[in-house]
Amino acid sequence: MNLYFSPLACSLATRIALYEAGAPAEFTQVDLKSKRVLKTGRDFAEINRLTLVPTLGIDDQTVLVENTAVLQFVADRFPEAKLAPTSGLQRARMQQWLGFINSELHKGIFNPLLDSTAPEGAKEYARTKVPSRFALLQDHFATHEFALEQFSIVDAYLTTILNWSAFSGVDLKQWPAVNDYFQRMLKRPNVARAMNEELALYQEEVRRRAS
Numbered sequence: 171m172n173l174y175f176s177p178l179a180c181s182l183a184t185r186i187a188l189y190e191a192g193a194p195a196e197f198t199q200v201d202l203k204s205k206r207v208l209k210t211g212r213d214f215a216e217i218n219r220l221t222l223v224p225t226l227g228i229d230d231q232t233v234l235v236e237n238t239a240v241l242q243f244v245a246d247r248f249p250e251a252k253l254a255p256t257s258g259l260q261r262a263r264m265q266q267w268l269g270f271i272n273s274e275l276h277k278g279i280f281n282p283l284l285d286s287t288a289p290e291g292a293k294e295y296a297r298t299k300v301p302s303r304f305a306l307l308q309d310h311f312a313t314h315e316f317a318l319e320q321f322s323i324v325d326a327y328l329t330t331i332l333n334w335s336a337f338s339g340v341d342l343k344q345w346p347a348v349n350d351y352f353q354r355m356l357k358r359p360n361v362a363r364a365m366n367e368e369l370a371l372y373q374e375e376v377r378r379r380a381s
């Protein structure tokens with residue numbers, strides 16, 4: 171498997187899942203500004219026409235896109251890692267969480283707040299959604315260690331998205347249980363490893379763009 175990623179972008183969730191699964195994988199960095207594969211200069215649109223990460227190359231002919239699908243594929247490919255419930259209400263609950271994170275948090279709030287081309291009106295609208303969405307998280311994590319019963323791809327995705335708070339003026343300390351959850355996840359060895367590796371690549375990218 172080959173994960174096309176951009177440092178600290180949502181593709182970090184898949185890297186965390188792959189590390190948790192102990193899965194053999196390659197990681198190919200994409201420059202989302204030029205829309206090219208960093209090392210080779212290949213046009214990323216040839217691989218994913220929407221030029222979005224995560225993009226998972228499964229083999230030479232097969233590519234899978236969309237966070238919610240990619241994460242479930244990784245979990246199902248490595249079942250011994252128990253990164254996703256396999257059936258029934260627990261599986262549906264996991265999909266409920268993935269949908270919530272993808273639409274209500276990732277696209278609904280953080281995308282407009284982080285996108286420098288988003289108009290102020292779009293950012294203002296996104297900010298109106300913050301209290302209710304984070305109150306839901308606060309209520310859940312006041313009584314739960316993880317999103318589900320144990321660490322899962324949901325936590326990989328949620329931790330990745332919460333990591334953007336610092337860059338978008340959302341102060342996590344307003345929701346102490348969410349902040350505690352985030353800090354707890356950051357201490358998890360595979361999360362820390364993935365975060366640290368991508369932070370270094372992100373800093374490199376910032377330096378490269380500035381020069």
Ligand SMILES: N[C@@H](CCC(=O)N[C@@H](CS)C(=O)NCC(=O)O)C(=O)O
Pocket residue numbers: 179180181202221222223224235236237238272
């Ligand atoms: N619907 C896609 C969205 C993925 C997405 O927004 N990825 C961002 C990084 S977090 C991206 O690649 N942005 C580049 C761009 O918008 O051109 C999914 O959930 O996988």
